Amino acid sequence: KWKYEYYCRIYGLYNFPNFQGILLPIENSKTDPYNPSCLSNQSGLIFGNLTTSPDSSLTILGGSLLLNQIYQFMVYMENRKNSSIQATGYVLVTVDDTHPQLIVIGCVISILCVPNLEYQFVNPTTQVALFALCVGTCTNLQNIKWNIYQGSDNSSSNYTQWTLFNNMILYENIWFFCNFTATNQLFLNNPQINLWRFEVVYTFLNETSTSALNFIINQPPYNGSCSINPMNGTTTTLFTITCPNWYDEDGVKDYSLYGKVIF
Known part of the structure; x- marks a missing residue:
């Protein structure tokens, strides 16, 4: 049903390798002199071979990636029957010589966290409620701490710089709970910040594990207007409401109209 292509770059240092402007998949042997490949050779790659969905998984064998390095993997999906149906996903991987516990983080109300590539959409008028779980044998847990970061894009290197949100301590008794x-006051009081990262840190006796979700503020539609004709009428009057020229970068899904009775 889907075609899959995988890409990788060394995060924060290089863009995704490309040849004459066309991205090079992770298994491609061509080299980009300005953006080196994540792998010295492609022998450490194993693609899933399910007949119903070939290449729907990718395994990278141990020793293929460098220690103390951060990699960003991107997967591009295209529907085989309708090439206009596409999707892209991202994941960051830090290579470290430890055996940390797996921490899972998610939204308590899933419909309020709509995935958008490497981010989750969030409306500035709604709150964000997250949960975290430690998977497996999670003994000797000492502490759980949440951190908030604000993001800024570096367009020249296609890289997001994350900075610890300075005002968290000032408002932790008002905005932040377990x-x-x-x-929504976090977003409404900081309208200049569009990118947010919420991180949970599990501290064990001899190690630390973290997990995080990145959010992007979903901007409202703009540039449109609405009108009603006629302006007055009775219960039998046919009213026509028009709302032309509204634009949203993610498309306008639908329109909702509300009315109230004035006595």
Whole structure:
């Protein structure tokens, strides 16, 4: 049903390797002199070979990636029957010589966290409620801490710089609770910030594990207007409401109309 292509870059240092402007898949042997490949050779790659969905998984064997390096993997999906149906996903991988516990983080109300590539959409008028779980044998847990970061894009290197949100301590008794809830005041009081990262840190006796979700503020539609004709009428009057020229970068899904009775 889907075609899959995988790409990789060394995060924060290089863009995804490309040849004459065309991205090079992770298994491609061509080299980009300005953006080196994640792998010295492609022998450490194993693609899933399911007959119903070939290449729907990718395994990278141990020793293929460098220690103390951060990699960004991108997967591009295209529907085989309708090439206009596409999707792209991202994941960051830090290579470290440890055996940390797996920490899972997610949204308490899933419909309020709509995936958008490497981010989750969030409306500035809604709150974010997150939960975290430690998977497996999670003994000797000492502490759980939540951190908030604000992001800024570096367009020249296609890289997001994350900075610890300075005002978290000032408002932690108002905005931040356990598991973790950030009310809409966090977004409404900081309209200049469009990118947010919520990170949970599990501290064990001899190690530390982290997990995070990145959010992007979903901007409202703009440039449109609405009108009603006629302006007055009775219960039998046919009213026509038009709302032309509204634009949203993610498309306008639908329109909702509300009315109230005035006595």
